[in-house]
Amino acid sequence: MTKEILGHEAGGTIYTISDLSQRFDVTTRAIRFYESEGMLSPQRQGQKRLYSQRDYITLKLILRGKRLGWSLAQSRELIQMYNPAKNNQAQYEKVLEMVQQSRERLQQQLSDIETMMDELDNHESQIRDAMKKI
Amino acid sequence: MTKEILGHEAGGTIYTISDLSQRFDVTTRAIRFYESEGMLSPQRQGQKRLYSQRDYITLKLILRGKRLGWSLAQSRELIQMYNPAKNNQAQYEKVLEMVQQSRERLQQQLSDIETMMDELDNHESQIRDAMKKI
DNA sequence: TGGCTAGTTGACGTTTACGTCAACGTAATA
DNA sequence: TATTACGTTGACGTAAACGTCAACTAGCCA
Structure with missing residues (x-):
């Protein structure tokens, strides 16, 4: 198989582990670890891993x-949430709850960031004032 | 010393370790650990720790x-940044750099949050559509 | 055919951020 | 005065998220 053929398939581009490693600046060890934690499931060509566009996004x-x-556990939940498993009413409701929980987490973080930004602004002003007096 | 006298001083309210533990829903072990990591420096009354308003904020x-x-290391840097040590020109410049770095970190996080929020919105829409078709 | 490159699977090590005792001190209270 | 509540200092344990070997395999190229 040539690089070209290896590089694409019906579903889009595919990647080797070192491709991903370089693109995202993460070690191959980490990528394999994420797989062992059930967050990635690349196909195999022999014993080598081949990552799809879906894996890339994940x-x-x-x-x-x-x-x-x-935490990886939290991200895994998010991933599973995006991967439609059983699509019955109860499952949908549960996913909607998780969506809401994720939003609340993000909202808290957003608020924390605003506070931190404000404090940084204040501190910078103070420093610039102090510098003027030298 | 009565509770009242213990509870206030010239600089404002002071706290025991369990006060802080309850207010912030964090264990006393964690609070002591932060001190051992050089992030808090409460006064002592005998061997007992007494936390000032400054400690509270920290x-x-x-x-x-x-x-x-x-990480705690990163927060420690931030704390040290807020605590004016030597105030010469070089030090000020360095702090301004750190302020800028912190801002960039926060900006990245802000951007990540926006992306996540968008994805959650999309996913919720998809689910609600799917639910209608049942 | 020998060596280089990229990849694989264990297995053990490491850092961070505490948790969890044990053993002790001290102060108010019954 | 004995108990209870709150606090202290070690010391060891632990979970998460990988890092770091070592030993092996498989394809490619001179």
């Missing part, structure tokens, strides 16, 4: 979660 | 940092 979500301080 | 900052996924 990884992006994991890393975004990390930047926000979410 | 603890609030630590916990806000935690909600945003900041």
Whole structure:
């Protein structure tokens, strides 16, 4: 198989583990770890892992979660939430609850960021004032 | 000393470790740990710790940092940044740099939150559509 | 065919941020 | 004065999220 053929398929681009590693600046060890934690499920070509566009998006979500301080367990819930399993009424309701919980988390973080930003602004002003007096 | 006298001083209200523990819903163990990490420095009355308004604010900052996924090391930097040490020109410049770095971190987080919020909105819409069709 | 490159699977190590005792001190209270 | 509540200092334990080997495999290229 050539690189070109390996690089694309019906569903879109596919990636090797080092592709993802470089694109997202994360180690291959971490990527395999996420798989072992049930967050990624790449196909195999022999024993080698091949990541689909879906895996790519999932990884992006994991890393975004990390930047926000979410645990892998929380990100995994989010991922499972996005992956439609059984689509009965009860399941839908449950997902809507989780959506709401995620929103509340994000809202709290948003509020914390605003507070921090304000404090940074104040502190910078104080420092600039102090610098003028030198 | 009565509770009343213990509860206030020239600088404002003072707190015992369990006061803080209850107000912020954090264990006393954690509070002592933050001190051992050089983030809090309460006064002592005998061997007992007494926390000032400044300590209160610092603890609030630590916990806000935690909600945003900041490491204690990062929050400690922020705390030290707010505590004016030597106030020479070079020091001021350095603090301004740190302020800027903190802002950039927060900006990234803000952007991540927006993305997540959008995705949640989309997903909720999809689910509500699917529910209508049942 | 030998070596290079990329990938794989264990297995153990490490850092962060506390939790969880145990053993003790001290002060108010019954 | 004995108990209860609150606090203290070690010391060891633990969960999460990987890092770091070591030993192996499989494809490609001179």
